[in-house]
Amino acid sequence: MKKVFFTLLVLSVGCGKKIEDDQVIAPKPTDKQPFSVPAHFPKPEYALDKNKITQAGFELGRTLFYDGILSRDGTIACGECHRQEYAFTHHQHDVSHGIDNQLGERNAPAIQNMAWKKEFFWDGGVHDLDLVPVAAIESPIEMDEKLGNVLEKLKKTEKYPALFEKAYGSKEITSAKFLKALSQFMLALTSSNAKYDKYIRNEAGGTLTADETAGLNIFQQKCGTCHGGELFTDQTYRNNGLKLDVTRQVVVNGKLEIKRFDDKGRYRITQIDSDLYKFKVPSLRNIAVTRPYMHDGRFWTLEEVLNHYSENMIDNGYVDNALKINGKAGLKLTDDEKRKIIVFLNTLTDRNLLLDPKFSEQR
Ligand code: HEC
Ligand code: HEC
Structure with missing residues (x-):
């Protein structure tokens, strides 16, 4: 998470590896799209027309999701409390532990089928998926950072301006683009193949x-x-x-x-x-x-x-x-x-x- 250069390196190696993975899991044609609506599911709630999910947007969102740079001291990524192999929950944690090992008061919910959710959090305190990351980033016991500061940090890195350009056609980093990219990654986490x-x-x-x-x-x-x-x-x-x-x-x-x-x-x-x-x-x-x-x-x-x-x-x-x-x-x-x-x-x-x-x- 702290290893910006290291990640840069593997990112390019990662491209080659992806082709291999595709062959291994022999995806159905729909898997090439980062997101599709399973035939037996209802109509999504998320306004997908306002945030078109693309491969580059999904990849930017994924990189952000796993990057500790979103937290005050660089240690806590979204993926820390939301682990893939446990359906993006905080495995073995009754209530979440965030920055400086502080204790939250709620259990981290799964991140799956977000496109169909009307409201977020255990009490419905957030209405829009695009706004969920702000709550996590600015929570003093989760990531304890300011959104504006995260954007400043991203601008100073080598890799992010290029990743934003790939996703949005320009190197400019704004809060809307940042939040929408995180949503693109989370929206793609569909669970419909049990x-x-x-x-x-x-x-x-x-x-x-x-x-x-x-x-x-x-x-x-x-x-x-x-x-x-x-x-x-x-x-x-x-x-x-x-x-x-x-x-x-x-x-x-x-x-x-x-x-x-x-x-x-x-x-x-x-x-x-x-x-x-x-x-x-x-x-x-x-x-x-x-x-x-x-x-x-x-x-x-x-x-x-x-x-x-x-x-x-x-x-x-x-x-x-x-x-x-x-x-x-x-x-x-x-x-x-x-x-x-x-x-x-x-x-x-x-x-x-x-x-x-x-x-x-x-x-
Ligand atoms: C009246 C509505 C209702 C019914 C009926 C109901 N549940 Fe629930 N269930 C809830 C609510 C609300 C929660 C969350 C409560 C909380 O966390 O405080 C929950 C939580 C759960 C959880 C924990 C999920 C998690 O992610 O932590 C499981 C497992 C569960 N229910 C299974 C069942 C099973 C099995 C049945 C039938 C035997 C059942 N529920 C019947 C409303 C219901
Ligand atoms: C310190 C642990 C922690 C970190 C870090 C964290 N989360 Fe969470 N997340 C939680 C907890 C706990 C909740 C439930 C909050 C509540 O209900 O009040 C939650 C809720 C959510 C939800 C709502 C799920 C639902 O079904 O309502 C989403 C989406 C989410 N987080 C995404 C993110 C993203 C994106 C990041 C990074 C920007 C992030 N989280 C960082 C612990 C964490």
Whole structure:
């Protein structure tokens, strides 16, 4: 990340390597485009006509995404908290650690299928994908830098004016171009090639086992109200009965510390009482690799998540009706149902997104 010259070198080597990669993964014709809409997906929300995704724009966005130059001291890149092999989440971190090893208060969400998202963050605090990086860069506990200063630093490098020229036809570096390039990279992170997708599209490799099919059916009944559709979220804000205002141990610099969590969720944005402790329904695509779970990363396994929905929910006064039986919070799942749901959730893992070298840092 700090190695500007090194990266320059490999960038040129990287070109040759890409041809090789293309041959290895034998892409379908659509893979040549940085972005395309999968046939079984809804219409994108992002205004794609205002930010046409090109190969050069995507590559610039990718270089920026993996470059620590975006942070105050050069150490924290976007890719630090959003790691490809874990669907661009912060693996093994309940809440994110940013600059100077400071602790955030939320779990880093996956970056996938961003073109379909209406609002961003656990509470919907950001409306436009183009503005998300500003929040990360200027957050004192994430990257602690100023957008203007990032642009100044980029102008002084050898490689960025050339990369901006390739993407936009001129060496000029502006905040709009910078933000739109980051969006181009993130928009290209489509997850639509899991076993489940092959099943839906009736493709080779898409035959579900008896347990997976049973799991899918239970999932649709019990979880589908909120985690429904091809995106596995209805993009609403809901309360799923987590114990709130909790104190728990977290690891800071390798040491255990006690931290209080009292995140009021959607209420932070709207200040409406009925929004207290509601959080964005997250997509469950790639859920097998994005632990830990929930806005504060409190659960480390899917078994814990299923136990929560089955018998450990707290009626905090705001629990969603879809999670109640006869007015009582909790779905009362049998062990067999829990197991089958998890078996089904494993069919949502998309190795294309997690392993495709075109989404990795180019070394
Ligand atoms: C220190 C860790 C950290 C760094 C560095 C970081 N992020 Fe994040 N990111 C998070 C966390 C935590 C959230 C959730 C914030 C919230 O909900 O309040 C998030 C949320 C997001 C989201 C919204 C996802 C969604 O589904 O709502 C996107 C997109 C994103 N980050 C992109 C970026 C980009 C681009 C950068 C670099 C400019 C970046 N992040 C840097 C931790 C980080
Ligand atoms: C009433 C809507 C609703 C229903 C029904 C529901 N969920 Fe959720 N789910 C949510 C919300 C909201 C969150 C985020 C809560 C938070 O982080 O505070 C969530 C979070 C999750 C997470 C963690 C995701 C992550 O990225 O951290 C998993 C896994 C999950 N749900 C699985 C399920 C399963 C399996 C079912 C069915 C047994 C189910 N959910 C039913 C609303 C719902």
